[in-house]
Amino acid sequence: MKKLSLFVFAAFMFSICCCASTKVKRVDSNSTTDLSGYWNDTDVRIVSDSLIEQCLSAGWYNEFRTEKGKKPIIIVGDFRNLSDEHMDTSIISKKIEISLINSGKVTSVANSSERGEIRKERDDQQINSSVETAKNLGNETAADFMLQGTVKTIIDSNGKKSTRSYFVTAELVNMESNEKVWLGENDEIKKLIKRSSVRM
Numbered sequence: 071m072k073k074l075s076l077f078v079f080a081a082f083m084f085s086i087c088c089c090a091s092t093k094v095k096r097v098d099s100n101s102t103t104d105l106s107g108y109w110n111d112t113d114v115r116i117v118s119d120s121l122i123e124q125c126l127s128a129g130w131y132n133e134f135r136t137e138k139g140k141k142p143i144i145i146v147g148d149f150r151n152l153s154d155e156h157m158d159t160s161i162i163s164k165k166i167e168i169s170l171i172n173s174g175k176v177t178s179v180a181n182s183s184e185r186g187e188i189r190k191e192r193d194d195q196q197i198n199s200s201v202e203t204a205k206n207l208g209n210e211t212a213a214d215f216m217l218q219g220t221v222k223t224i225i226d227s228n229g230k231k232s233t234r235s236y237f238v239t240a241e242l243v244n245m246e247s248n249e250k251v252w253l254g255e256n257d258e259i260k261k262l263i264k265r266s267s268v269r270m
Contacts, residue, residue: 107232107234107261107263108155108234109153109155109157109221109236113236113259114161114162114165115165116256116258116259117162117236117238117256117258117259118162118165118166118169119169120256120258121166121219121238121240121254121256122166122169122170122173124252124254125217125240125242125252125254126170126173126175126176128252128254130242130251130252131175134214138214141175141176141177142176142177142214142215143176143177143178143179143211143212143213143214143215144170144176144177144178144179144213144214144215144216144217144242145178145179145180145181145213145215145216145217145245146163146164146166146167146170146178146181146216146217146218147163147181147216147217147218148160148163148218149162149163149218149219149220149221149238149240150218150219150220150221151220151221152220152221152222153221153222153223153236154223154225155223157221159221162219162221162238163181166217166240170217177211179210179211179212179213185210192205192207193207212245213245214244214245214246215242215243215244215245215251216242216243216245217240217241217242217243218240218241218243219238219239219240219241220238220239221236221237221238222236222237222238222239223235223236223237224237230264230265230266231262231263231264231265232262232263232265233260233261233262233263234260234261234263235257235259235260235261236256236257236259236260237255237256237257238255238256238257238259239253239254239255239256240253240254240255241253241254
């Protein structure tokens with residue numbers, strides 16, 4: 071009898087597992103979706119758009135254009151993650167770089183991690199490409215400024231409620247003088263999270 075009951079129970083559990091399904095619903099990539107309360111794609115978009123708008127509308131830009139008579143050349147560096155959670159901050163850097171280039175107001179050059187691969191290919195061209203098409207060595211465009219930043223969090227909690235506030239700062243540094251010509255901050259990301267007392 072015990073064997074029969076065990077068999078029935080196993081069959082029941084197997085049927086439940088087989089009936090379980092995964093449902094996927096596509097949503098607009100610009101929609102706001104917060105499932106965990108942690109850093110997500112909406113936050114990246116808000117922060118990147120805000121910082122670029124601040125940067126390109128600040129006084130340094132017109133001063134540079136007036137003095138040099140050309141568009142500034144910017145290299146986008148790292149955004150350091152000093153928050154309490156894991157996040158891929160290279161997404162912020164790339165999103166900012168895309169916005170900078172698409173603005174048409176600046177020129178962007180490859181960063182240190184990208185230059186290695188490009189230089190290797192250029193070296194290979196010296197040997198394997200025709201003289202007419204091989205690109206010259208020592209002819210790279212140098213950046214006028216580097217844009218870099220940090221991401222930090224402040225957490226406040228009481229019982230089942232908590233808030234997560236994100237502070238993303240950026241700074242534009244003159245490559246020759248190390249002068250910081252612009253500092254920007256986005257502190258718009260603040261989330262109130264309520265945890266259920268029922269744990270599945």
